[in-house]
Structures are given as C-alpha cells and as structure tokens.
Amino acid sequence: MALPEKYDHTATEKTAQQYWDKTDAFRAVEDTAKPKYYCLSMFPYPSGKLHMGHVRNYTIGDVLTRFHKMRGYNVMQPMGWDAFGLPAENAAIANKVPPAQWTYSNIEYMKGQLKSLGFAIDWSRELATCKPDYYKWNQWLFLRMLEKGIAYKKTQTVNWDPVDQTVLANEQVIDGRGWRTGAVVEKREIPGYYLAITQYAEELLGDLDTLENWPERVRLMQANWIGKSTGVRFAFPHDIKDESGSLINDGKLWVFTTRADTIMGVTFCAVAAEHPLATHAAKNNPELAAFIQKCKSGSVMEADMATMEKEGLPTGLFVTHPLTGEQVEVWVGNYVLMSYGDGAVMAVPAHDERDFGFAKKYNLPIKQVIAVGDKIFSTDAWQEWYGDKEHGVTIHSGKYDGLGYKAAVDAIADDLVAKNIGEKKTQWRLRDWGISRQRYWGCPIPIIHCDDCGSVPVPDDQLPVVLPEDCVPDGSGNPLHKRSDFLNCACPKCGKPARRETDTMDTFVDSSWYYARFATPGNDKAMVDERADYWMTVDQYIGGIEHAILHLLYSRFWTKVMRDVGLVKYREPFSRLLTQGMVLNHIFSRRSDKTGIEWFSPDSVDLILDASGRVTGATAKRDGQPVDYGGYGTMSKTKLNGVDPNAMIEQYGADTARFFMMFTAPPEQTLEWSDAGIEGSYRFLKRVWAFGHVFATQIRPQLPTTRTLASTKLDDKLASLRREIHLNLKQANYDLGKQQFNTVASSCMKMLNALEKAPRDSAIAAEVIEECFGILLRVLSPITPHITHTLWADLGYGEDILQAAWPEPLDAALAQDEIELVVQVLGKTRGSVKVPAGADNKAIEALAIASEAAQKFMEGKPAKKVIVVPGRLVNIVV
RNA sequence: GCCGGGGUGGCGGAAUCGGUAGACGCAGCGGAUUCAAAAUCCGCCGCCGAAAGGCGCGAGGGUUCGAGUCCCUCUCCCGGCACCA
Numbered sequence: 001m002a003l004p005e006k007y008d009h010t011a012t013e014k015t016a017q018q019y020w021d022k023t024d025a026f027r028a029v030e031d032t033a034k035p036k037y038y039c040l041s042m043f044p045y046p047s048g049k050l051h052m053g054h055v056r057n058y059t060i061g062d063v064l065t066r067f068h069k070m071r072g073y074n075v076m077q078p079m080g081w082d083a084f085g086l087p088a089e090n091a092a093i094a095n096k097v098p099p100a101q102w103t104y105s106n107i108e109y110m111k112g113q114l115k116s117l118g119f120a121i122d123w124s125r126e127l128a129t130c131k132p133d134y135y136k137w138n139q140w141l142f143l144r145m146l147e148k149g150i151a152y153k154k155t156q157t158v159n160w161d162p163v164d165q166t167v168l169a170n171e172q173v174i175d176g177r178g179w180r181t182g183a184v185v186e187k188r189e190i191p192g193y194y195l196a197i198t199q200y201a202e203e204l205l206g207d208l209d210t211l212e213n214w215p216e217r218v219r220l221m222q223a224n225w226i227g228k229s230t231g232v233r234f235a236f237p238h239d240i241k242d243e244s245g246s247l248i249n250d251g252k253l254w255v256f257t258t259r260a261d262t263i264m265g266v267t268f269c270a271v272a273a274e275h276p277l278a279t280h281a282a283k284n285n286p287e288l289a290a291f292i293q294k295c296k297s298g299s300v301m302e303a304d305m306a307t308m309e310k311e312g313l314p315t316g317l318f319v320t321h322p323l324t325g326e327q328v329e330v331w332v333g334n335y336v337l338m339s340y341g342d343g344a345v346m347a348v349p350a351h352d353e354r355d356f357g358f359a360k361k362y363n364l365p366i367k368q369v370i371a372v373g374d375k376i377f378s379t380d381a382w383q384e385w386y387g388d389k390e391h392g393v394t395i396h397s398g399k400y401d402g403l404g405y406k407a408a409v410d411a412i413a414d415d416l417v418a419k420n421i422g423e424k425k426t427q428w429r430l431r432d433w434g435i436s437r438q439r440y441w442g443c444p445i446p447i448i449h450c451d452d453c454g455s456v457p458v459p460d461d462q463l464p465v466v467l468p469e470d471c472v473p474d475g476s477g478n479p480l481h482k483r484s485d486f487l488n489c490a491c492p493k494c495g496k497p498a499r500r501e502t503d504t505m506d507t508f509v510d511s512s513w514y515y516a517r518f519a520t521p522g523n524d525k526a527m528v529d530e531r532a533d534y535w536m537t538v539d540q541y542i543g544g545i546e547h548a549i550l551h552l553l554y555s556r557f558w559t560k561v562m563r564d565v566g567l568v569k570y571r572e573p574f575s576r577l578l579t580q581g582m583v584l585n586h587i588f589s590r591r592s593d594k595t596g597i598e599w600f601s602p603d604s605v606d607l608i609l610d611a612s613g614r615v616t617g618a619t620a621k622r623d624g625q626p627v628d629y630g631g632y633g634t635m636s637k638t639k640l641n642g643v644d645p646n647a648m649i650e651q652y653g654a655d656t657a658r659f660f661m662m663f664t665a666p667p668e669q670t671l672e673w674s675d676a677g678i679e680g681s682y683r684f685l686k687r688v689w690a691f692g693h694v695f696a697t698q699i700r701p702q703l704p705t706t707r708t709l710a711s712t713k714l715d716d717k718l719a720s721l722r723r724e725i726h727l728n729l730k731q732a733n734y735d736l737g738k739q740q741f742n743t744v745a746s747s748c749m750k751m752l753n754a755l756e757k758a759p760r761d762s763a764i765a766a767e768v769i770e771e772c773f774g775i776l777l778r779v780l781s782p783i784t785p786h787i788t789h790t791l792w793a794d795l796g797y798g799e800d801i802l803q804a805a806w807p808e809p810l811d812a813a814l815a816q817d818e819i820e821l822v823v824q825v826l827g828k829t830r831g832s833v834k835v836p837a838g839a840d841n842k843a844i845e846a847l848a849i850a851s852e853a854a855q856k857f858m859e860g861k862p863a864k865k866v867i868v869v870p871g872r873l874v875n876i877v878v
Numbered sequence: 879g880c881c882g883g884g885g886u887g888g889c890g891g892a893a894u895c896g897g898u899a900g901a902c903g904c905a906g907c908g909g910a911u912u913c914a915a916a917a918u919c920c921g922c923c924g925c926c927g928a929a930a931g932g933c934g935c936g937a938g939g940g941u942u943c944g945a946g947u948c949c950c951u952c953u954c955c956c957g958g959c960a961c962c963a
Contacts, residue, residue: 217882217958224881224959231963257963270963310961335961345963353879354961429962548958615889663903664890670956672890676904683918684903734894743892746902753902822898827944829898867943869897877943 003696003794007689007787009653016786017118025802026120028076030534037073038535039065040515040574042543042551043080046106046128047087050113050645052583052635052661052673053544059658059783060580060667060741061542062119066782067736069120070806076535078518079114079121081107083130084442085507092441093475099441100469103130113645117654118785120802125521129510134517135443136464137527138509141558142193143446143457144565150196153455156434160188164476167438180475192436192503193445197557201226201428203571204556213576215668218548225549227429231258232413233342234422236269236319236328240280248276253319253330256341256427259389261408264397265348265369266321267359270312270333272343278332281315288313288332295334310335310358322421323412324398333358341427351392356382371395433554435506440471440479442504450491450498459492465500478502511551512558515541515573528567541574548579578667578739585641585673587630588618600627601640602675632672643673655784656682662783663745684749685787688780691755692791695773700796702766709767710812717759718768719816724754725772726813732779733809745783751776775807822873823848825857833874841868848874 004011020026041061044054065077081103088099095102107128114121127134145151159168161178168178168185178185197204205226208219235252242248253269271278273295282289291313312333321328335354336345349359349366359366360379368377370392372385385391389405400408416422436445444465446458458465468486471479480486480502491498513527519535520528528536543551552574559573588600605618605627617629635642648657660681665671714722728747735743755772759765774797781788781801792801816837821844823831831853835844845866848854854876861878868874 220882221958227959227962229962255963259963333961335963337962340962347963352963354963427962429959545957666891669891674890674904677890680903731894738894740892742890743902746892749902824898824944827897827942832898865943867897869944872897873944875897875943 003693003791005690005693007686009655009685009787010650012790013116013118013649013653013655013786016789017115019789019800020118020120023800025800026077026122027124028074028078028122030531031074032534034072034074036535037065037068037075037540038519038538039068039075039077039540040518040538040542041077041079042541042547043082043511043514044110045082045085045087046103046110048106048109050110052643052645055117055645055657056583056661056667056671057542057544057580058114058117058119059661060578061540062658062785063662063741063782064540064542064739065120066785066802067806069802070778070781070804072805075120076125076518077119077121078125078127079119079123080125080127080514080518081110081129082507082511082514083107083128084135084504084510086439086441089439089441089473092473096472098470098472100130103128103441116649117645117658120785125518127514127517127521129443129507129514130441130467132464132466133524134514135467135510136524137513137517138443138505139446139458139463139465140460140527141513141561141565142505142509143460143463145195145561146457148564150199150561151193152196153191153193155189156192156194156436157187157189158192158438160186162186190438192434193447194432194434195557197433197554198428198430200557200560201228201430202426203560204430204553207556207571211572211575211577214574215577215579218545218552218577218579221548222553225430225553229258229427229429231256231425231427232260232409232416232422233425233427234260234263234322234416236322236346237421238317238319240277240317240319242280248280252421253277253344254342255344255346256425257346259348259351260412261389261392261394261400261403261405262348262351262369263323263346263412264394264400265350265367266328266346267349267365267367268329268331268347269319270331270336270345270347270358271315272336272338273332273334274338275332275336275343277315277317277330277344281317281330281332285316288315292332295332310354310361312358312362322416322419331362339431340429350377350379351386353382353387356386367396369394369397433506433508433557435509436503437506438478438502439504440467440473442507443467443510445501445503445505447501448489448491448498449501450494450496452496453491453493453498455501456491456493456498462492467504508550508554509558512554513562515555516559516562516568528562532568536568537570537572538574540576540578542578542580544582545579552577580667581665581670582634583661583671583673584632585635585643586615587633587639587641588627589630589639590620590625590627599638599640602673604640632670635673648678652678652682653685653786655685655787659685659745659784662741664742666740666742684752685784687752687756688776688784688787689791691752691773692795694760695769695795698760699766699769699773702760702763703770704763704767707767708764709771712764712767714764714768718765721754721758722768722772722813723816725751725775726809728754729775729779729807730809730814741783744779748776748780748783751779777801778804778807819871821848821871823851823853824873824875825854826877827875828857829873830854830857841870844868844874849876 039061041057061077065075069075083103088103091102092099129135142151161168161181161183163181163183177183205223205228208223211219233254233256235254238251238253240248273292278292282292312331315330315332317330318327319330336343347355349355349364350368351370366379372388372391375385392405394400394403394408400411403411413424444467446463446465448456448458450456468483473479487500489498489500515538516528516532516536519532523529555573562568563571586602588605590598600620605620607615608617615629618627619625620627656678660678661671663681664677728751732744732747758769760769777788777792778801789801793799798804818834819837820832820834822829823833831851833848833851835847845868849863858876858878863876863878865877866874
C-alpha cells in the first residue's frame with residue numbers, strides 16, 4: 001500500500017486502533033517466563049467525560065506500559081471505574097434518572113474516549129465498583145474485619161439537614177447551611193461503623209521507609225498525617241463530683257505531654273470546651289457556658305484557626321498535681337482539641353510558647369524548671385531557648401534537679417507509674433476510619449438489625465447484599481428507606497423479621513483494593529486468587545498528588561488487612577509511585593456589580609501582549625471590552641478554561657495530544673496548556689510523516705538486497721548522522737529510566753532534525769537512514785503509538801512495532817576518530833581543539849596549549865597547571 | 879509556625895559525577911516561495927557593546943583550576959500540615 005503524502009491523523013489512528021482490536025494486542029496473560037510489569041493509573045470516577053488531567057495521567061501510564069512491553073516485560077495495564085459516589089445522586093436529583101443509569105452511560109462514553117486515545121488497556125479486566133461481583137468482596141472483607149475486631153460500631157457526629165432530613169457531606173455544607181435547602185446545618189450523633197486503621201499506625205508509618213520509589217513528599221505527608229508522638233500520659237487526681245454524686249472521670253484529669261521533664265513547672269491545666277469538667281463547671285456559670293458555646297460553634301476552617309486569638313476562662317475547679325500535691329486550677333481553652341489525646345493539657349508557661357502567651361494574657365504564674373547554660377530567664381518575653389529540650393537541664397524540680405531531657409522524663413515517668421497514675425505512651429494523630437455513609441449510591445454495609453439479636457452480620461452465603469439499581473433519590477433522605485423489598489429480611493440468628501442496614505460504605509473502600517481485583521477477573525469464589533499472586537504488587541502506580549494521603553493510606557491499610565486475613569503475602573500494594581502534576585490553562589474573568597464574576601473561556605478572548613510577548617490582559621471577542629487576566633490555574637468547569645479532549649482528538653489527533661502532554665513539562669510538574677504548543681507538536685508529527693514519505697519514495701528503492709552497514713566504513717556525514725541518532729537514543733533510554741519523558745520527546749525531535757539534513761543519495765546512506773529512522777520510530781512509539789504503528793508497518797520494518805525489540809545504542813556507531821575538547825584558560829572557555837580519539841593526557845595538553853584559543857589568552861605566560869577532563873575539556877592555569 | 883519542593887532567556891523547559899549554561903520547542907524578527915495569504919522551507923534570536931570583549935542560572939558570601947550543581951547567610955514563590963499538647 002502506498003503511503004499517502006499527507007498526514008491524516010484520523011485515518012492513521014483508526015487503522016492502528018482497528019489493528020489492536022483485531023489482534024487483541026493488549027490482552028495480558030500470566031506468563032512466568034517473562035518478568036511482569038503491572039502498570040496502573042488511578043481509575044476515574046465516571047463523571048461524564050474525560051478531562052485533560054485524565055488524558056495526562058493515562059498517557060504517562062501508557063508510555064510506561066508500551067515501553068516496558070517493547071523491553072520484553074509481560075505487561076498488564078487494566079482500567080476500571082470508581083463508580084459509586086455522590087455526584088451520581090446529585091445528577092439523579094437533577095435529571096430524575098437512577099444513579100445507575102447515569103453512571104453506566106457515562107462509563108460507556110468515557111470508555112469510547114479512552115479507546116480513541118489509543119491506550120494499551122486490557123479491557124477484558126474492566127471492572128466497575130458499583131457492580132455486585134465487585135462490591136461483594138468489600139462486604140466479605142468487612143465481615144472478616146468485624147470478626148477480627150478491626151471493624152466496630154460507635155456513634156459519630158454528622159452534618160444534618162433538618163429540612164431534607166438527610167446527612168450532608170462536608171462539601172455540601174456551605175457557610176454552615178445545607179447546599180440545597182439553605183437550612184442551618186445541625187450536628188447529630190448517629191451510630192456508624194469504623195475501621196481501626198490506628199491498629200496499623202505503627203506499621204503504616206514504619207513501612208513508609210520501604211517505599212523507596214515513592215516521592216519523598218508523599219511519604220512525608222503520610223508520616224505527618226499518621227502523626228506519631230511519644231510522651232507520657234498521666235492524671236491530675238481530683239474529687240469533683242457531678243449532681244449524682246459520682247466522681248467525674250473517676251476523679252482523674254488525664255493529659256498527654258511530650259515534655260514530661262517540665263511537669264514540675266505546671267501552673268494550670270486547660271481542657272477543651274467539650275470536656276466533662278468544662279460541662280460540669282458551666283452548669284452554674286453562665287459566662288463560662290456562653291464561652292463554651294462560642295468555642296463549639298466556632299469555625300473549624302484552617303484560615304480562621306490560624307488567626308484565632310487564644311482565649312480561655314477559669315472553671316473555678318482545682319485538681320491536684322500528682323508529684324507536688326499542689327492545687328492546680330483548671331481552665332477552658334479554645335485551643336485545646338477534644339479529638340486529640342484526652343482533650344486536656346497540662347500548662348507549663350515557662351517552657352511552652354503557647355502556654356506562655358496564655359499565662360501572660362491572663363496573668364497566670366510562670367515557673368521556670370528548665371535552664372540552658374547561664375542564660376537568664378525572664379517572664380518579659382518568650383525566648384526560643386525556653387523550649388529547648390536538647391540542651392535543657394532541670395532546675396527548681398526538687399529530686400529531679402540536674403537531669404537532661406531523657407533522664408528527667410524517665411525518672412518522672414517511673415514515679416508516675418509507681419503511683420499508678422501515669423505511663424509512657426505513644427499518641428497518634430491518625431484516627432480510625434469512619435466508613436458509614438447515609439447515602440444510597442454506595443456499597444451496602446452487610447448488617448441486619450433485629451429487635452432481639454441487635455446488629456447481626458449478614459452470613460457469607462447471603463452475600464452480596466445487592467443494592468437496588470432503580471432508585472431515584474429526590475434529595476430528602478436515603479431512598480432505600482422506602483424500599484421494603486430491600487429493607488425487610490429475616491434475622492440470620494433467630495429468623496424473625498428484621499431490617500437491613502441502609503448505610504453504605506465510603507467510596508474510599510471501593511478504591512482501596514481494586515488494583516488487586518484487576519488481577520483476578522471473573523472469579524466469583526474468591527476476592528483474589530493465584531493470578532493476583534503473579535501480578536501483584538503494582539510495579540508502577542500513577543495518579544494525582546491530591547490522593548497522596550487518603551486513598552494511598554487506605555489502600556496500604558487494606559493491603560495489610562488482606563495480608564492478616566491470609567489473602568496475600570505482600571505488605572505494600574504499590575512499589576513505585578508517580579504523582580503527576582495538574583493541567584493548567586489561562587483564566588479570564590470580569591467582575592460586575594450586577595452579575596458578580598463572569599468567566600471567559602480562553603478561546604472567547606483576544607490576548608493583549610506586551611513588547612516581549614508576555615500576556616498582560618485580554619479583551620472579550622464578544623464586545624471588545626477588557627477582561628481580567630488571572631494567570632494560569634487548574635482547568636475547571638466553572639472557570640470555563642477546560643479543554644475538551646474530543647475536540648483535540650478531532651482537530652489534531654490523539655498522538656498530537658499525547659506528544660504535547662509528554663513534551664511540554666516533566667510528568668510531576670504542572671503543565672500549562674498552550675494552543676501554540678499543540679500546533680508545534682502537530683507540526684512535528686507532520687514532519688515525521690513527511691519523512692516517512694521520503695523514506696518510502698526515495699530511500700527504500702535504494703536499499704540493497706544484502707545489507708552492508710555493519711562492515712562499511714562510513715563517510716563523515718553519515719558517521720555523524722548515525723552517531724547523532726545513537727547518542728540521542730542513549731539519552732532517551734537514560735531519560736526513560738528517570739521517567740523524564742519531556743526530554744525523550746526532545747531526543748526524538750533531535751533525531752528527526754538530523755535525519756532531515758542527512759544525505760540520501762546512495763545505497764549506504766539508505767541503509768544508515770533505514771537504521772536511524774527505525775530507531776526514531778521505536779523511541780517515539782510509546783508516546784505516539786498510532787503514527788509510528790502505521791509507518792513501521794507501511795515502510796516494511798515489520799508488522800507490529802509493539803512487538804519490535806527496543807533499540808540499544810551501538811558502540812560502533814558512537815565511536816569517533818577525532819574528538820573536540822573545550823579549551824579553557826583560568827576556567828574561562830576560550831575555544832576548542834580537536835584531538836585524536838586515543839590521545840593520552842600529555843598529548844592533549846600539548847595540543848591544547850598550542851591551540852589558537854589558548855595562545856591568545858595565555859598572553860605568553862607559561863602554563864602552571866593543566867587539567868584534562870577526558871572527553872570534555874582542558875583547563876590551563878597560568 | 880513546622881515540614882517539603884522550587885527560583886535558569888519573552889515563554890515551557892534542558893544541563894547525568896563539579897566540566898562549553900540556555901538543548902528541544904513556543905513566541906518574535908529577517909528572508910525564500912506565493913498575485914496574495916495560509917502552509918512550508920532557510921537564517922537570526924540571554925543582556926551590554928560598533929567590535930574586541932565583558933556580564934549573566936533569586937541576592938550576598940565561601941570552597942575549587944573550574945559552581946546552575948557543594949557549603950553558609952538572606953529572600954521570594956509553590957505545596958502539605960497545623961493551637962497536636
């Protein structure tokens with residue numbers, strides 16, 4: 001078939017995709033003869049259509065998949081759908097269609113988009129988390145967790161919309177009001193199921209060290225989130241009784257501290273507004289009650305917290321210092337968190353900056369118990385060294401005087417243990433994972449409520465508990481409450497009529513183990529099987545940094561639970577992680593008093609550039625009036641600055657979109673969208689095609705039947721072309737190892753630049769070009785698979801480029817007779833000199849000193865010292 | 879506040895072990911082609927300077943024959959966490 005002269009991306013991509021479909025090219029089959037490579041991109045939520053972030057994510061995964069396939073790995077790249085979730089319910093409310101229908105039609109559409117981008121996905125492994133054959137295993141493992149005490153029930157606080165009678169997610173609460181009703185949101189205590197991720201805190205933290213191929217920042221974010229601190233938990237005894245006459249908290253005010261060495265400096269205690277002692281004290285103290293109310297209703301927004309003034313009120317209650325026996329007053333402080341530790345702190349104003357400020361504000365005593373050298377302590381202002389535990393030594397502390405940090409903590413902890421009133425303890429920031437959601441479109445929690453037997457787990461043989469797919473939520477409450485066919489059931493224990501649990505699981509549960517299920521398609525007898533033993537762990541995981549904490553932490557936790565249940569042997573699911581940067585575009589807006597902010601899409605404005613080509617502003621095409629330029633920001637629906645992948649594919653093709661995304665920025669960095677950049681990428685592919693046409697018409701006819709390249713001495717031009725190609729190949733291979741794809745794309749461009757300039761008028765030239773263009777096509781093929789597939793096949797290289805071996809640079813092609821060295825005088829580059837390839841340092845020195853560049857700048861002075869860096873430069877010191 | 883990451887032409891970004899800073903591309907400028915335009919092709923393209931040359935990788939200092947790269951001080955930007963006791 002003759003190769004058309006003009007690059008037709010639509011036809012090219014269609015042909016290639018048909019070939020892949022026909023040959024089932026991406027089917028992954030277990031094969032122990034080859035090293036396996038499991039490449040996984042985070043599966044999408046089927047929100048409607050793909051956005052550019054998806055395209056970038058999956059292109060990175062596809063490049064790695066295809067590259068490893070050509071390198072001889074047995075690769076698997078699956079795809080699925082994170083199909084449960086709130087947006088489907090919102091769409092259902094708006095369109096009056098069941099969430100299932102909306103979800104399945106989105107999946108259909110987005111699957112078509114993924115296919116049109118040419119990703120090497122094994123669709124036979126496709127899964128959707130909303131299908132019973134998938135979520136059955138959520139339920140099954142949940143039951144195992146219940147048995148092991150990892151899953152448990154307790155009350156939780158939720159946002160309650162009193163008008164719709166429904167629970168709201170945090171993002172549905174806007175300025176304290178329900179997003180649909182505008183009603184003031186209440187806090188409600190309702191029961192829910194929790195997973196005891198804290199039981200795994202130590203392991204989740206410790207195993208971070210084994211994740212060498214994870215970005216450092218992700219590991220740090222997880223470590224911070226887990227938040228381990230070691231210290232002492234101890235109690236201040238008291239005899240404060242409630243109305244019924246019983247001691248509050250058994251007469252102990254428990255606190256946690258990492259600075260037990262400063263216990264002798266405690267001058268007061270502070271408790272959270274929700275603390276029982278605060279509640280008690282407020283009963284006969286309206287001022288305190290009002291303050292507590294203010295603390296509780298106060299904003300929990302970060303920005304407010306940061307600027308919030310530390311405030312407090314005394315309770316009038318006193319507790320006893322466990323070591324000195326002194327009476328210590330209890331305050332309520334707005335800075336004490338009920339959710340961390342015991343909701344109370346000891347206050348040592350002398351050695352804690354926050355306590356210091358609080359004590360100064362309310363005129364509370366400040367007692368120094370730590371000294372650093374001869375430094376003078378004063379209560380005038382806080383000094384950094386007051387909190388220095390490295391160099392501090394205890395003073396004014398009675399029997400504990402003269403001890404360093406560790407010795408003091410040990411001695412004090414020992415005494416508290418002896419008094420049976422304290423212990424060394426590790427405190428975690430991490431909290432257990434509440435998985436109950438009062439929502440319809442999610443995985444049902446397999447529990448049955450019986451009046452006699454209580455909450456009874458659904459027996460394994462009754463799994464899955466299937467969610468009805470035909471409900472249409474109307475925004476008021478969970479529609480399952482109206483489904484008697486779902487609701488009514490028999491108690492598995494006593495057989496009496498009972499009610500099914502209507503809460504569903506957090507969708508993070510669904511995504512916590514899908515990677516393992518991809519390796520076990522179609523098995524309805526087991527969650528995972530021996531095929532998963534073959535494929536797991538995931539060799540390369542790719543996704544957005546926004547999942548650095550929750551999704552990745554839950555997946556790690558889930559894996560460890562699966563291990564403890566005996567399902568898997570590995571400790572961690574993802575051996576290597578790449579967090580790709582976001583895709584940005586220009587933002588334009590106009591603010592008016594009448595309509596508020598109006599957004600303008602980038603193609604609805606004309607840019608105003610300054611003399612140097614920088615964007616300084618824009619005008620709307622509609623009315624010619626100026627709009628505000630907001631710089632680059634993430635693509636979003638509201639800001640109208642998204643780019644539609646389908647429009648891209650239609651106009652330029654998938655290969656151009658893929659090439660642009662790989663070329664414009666390294667994968668971890670943000671990527672700024674640019675129409676001109678897209679044009680540039682398209683131009684490059686058109687040139688690749690044009691060279692393919694030259695190859696077909698001018699090169700191939702010249703090729704001799706017997707190739708002589710390996711035994712022929714090439715002339716300078718051909719040798720340097722070949723060297724240039726092999727050098728760029730070497731560079732590309734190095735960069736692929738680093739996962740730096742932008743420079744791989746650069747290397748491809750450099751190869752084409754060299755090829756276009758090459759002589760093409762002899763049989764041997766044709767042979768060199770044949771080899772070189774073959775290298776270019778293969779290096780380029782993971783990035784732009786369609787065009788390279790077609791050229792490879794049509795130009796006679798072989799049937800399927802994906803089956804071709806990845807090229808390796810040849811030493812013979814890289815070798816050169818003469819090398820050019822940079823000549824420096826006193827470290828400044830002055831020129832260059834050519835030396836024979838095998839020249840020794842002595843000879844090189846002589847040639848360099850004799851060179852024109854050196855002679856001019858040495859000004860007749862003798863060389864004091866000459867440094868030769870082999871293959872690079874010569875530096876002459878005078 | 880703490881912890882990370884970063885600052886290189888008009889722009890996106892290269893520079894592997896301390897060894898020619900600005901690869902590759904975009905934008906811009908000049909030219910060829912064209913009736914003209916688009917497309918395409920060729921050339922130029924950090925700053926100062928007529929040139930020789932000098933200066934240049936956030937700022938300042940240091941180590942070195944040689945520093946974007948190593949060390950110290952400062953500064954700004956981005957991300958995460960945060961009254962965490």
